[in-house]
Amino acid sequence: MPQLKSEGFTIEDIYQLPEGQRVELIDGVAYNMAPPGRIHQKLISNFTRIIGNYIENNRGDCEVYPAPFAVFVTADDKNYVEPDISVICDPLKLNEKGCYGAPDLIIEVVSESSRKMDYATKMNLYSNAGVREYWIVDPQKERTTVYRFEEDMAPIIVPFSQDLTAGIYKDLKIKVSELR
Numbered sequence: 001m002p003q004l005k006s007e008g009f010t011i012e013d014i015y016q017l018p019e020g021q022r023v024e025l026i027d028g029v030a031y032n033m034a035p036p037g038r039i040h041q042k043l044i045s046n047f048t049r050i051i052g053n054y055i056e057n058n059r060g061d062c063e064v065y066p067a068p069f070a071v072f073v074t075a076d077d078k079n080y081v082e083p084d085i086s087v088i089c090d091p092l093k094l095n096e097k098g099c100y101g102a103p104d105l106i107i108e109v110v111s112e113s114s115r116k117m118d119y120a121t122k123m124n125l126y127s128n129a130g131v132r133e134y135w136i137v138d139p140q141k142e143r144t145t146v147y148r149f150e151e152d153m154a155p156i157i158v159p160f161s162q163d164l165t166a167g168i169y170k171d172l173k174i175k176v177s178e179l180r
Helices: 011-015 038-057 115-129
Strands: 023-026 029-032 063-066 085-088 098-100 105-109 133-138 143-148 156-159 163-165 173-175
Touching: 011 023, 023 115, 038 063, 038 085, 038 105, 105 115, 115 133, 115 143
Parallel strands: 105 133
Antiparallel strands: 023 029, 063 085, 085 105, 133 143, 143 156, 163 173
16 A cells, blocks of 8 residues: 555544545554455455344344444554454444444455555554454455464464354354355
């Protein structure tokens, strides 16, 4: 994703951008967001539906939000992201503008323009901010990289053909190959 300028952006600057221009702010650096492709959107739609249905069927308290949904992942004004999918289990983190604090589960679907951001920059941001679990769904490599930060484990690589399980929902199983 191309940077808008080298540094010094705040969340206030994000709200001053022209209508429809989407950017993410990480450590004061703003990154343009490329429009998603069809497979990207199909995966997001299916993940949102499956996780939402799971929560509803199990009378869960968590809520699932697909992008664009504002996540103010840290308490400062230098970080603002729009994860592809955010699952938030603490209703006190939610208000009309979005989520204030770390979601419990974040899912990012990789595209060529977001590869470095998803695997490095966002992984570090989410780990340091207290996100419990982070999935990087990579259609090109046909695998999902799962970080369970609260368990302090090495990442788990799950091929699309195998069941993917959520740490926050032990009995939720998703086979990504069936979502495309």
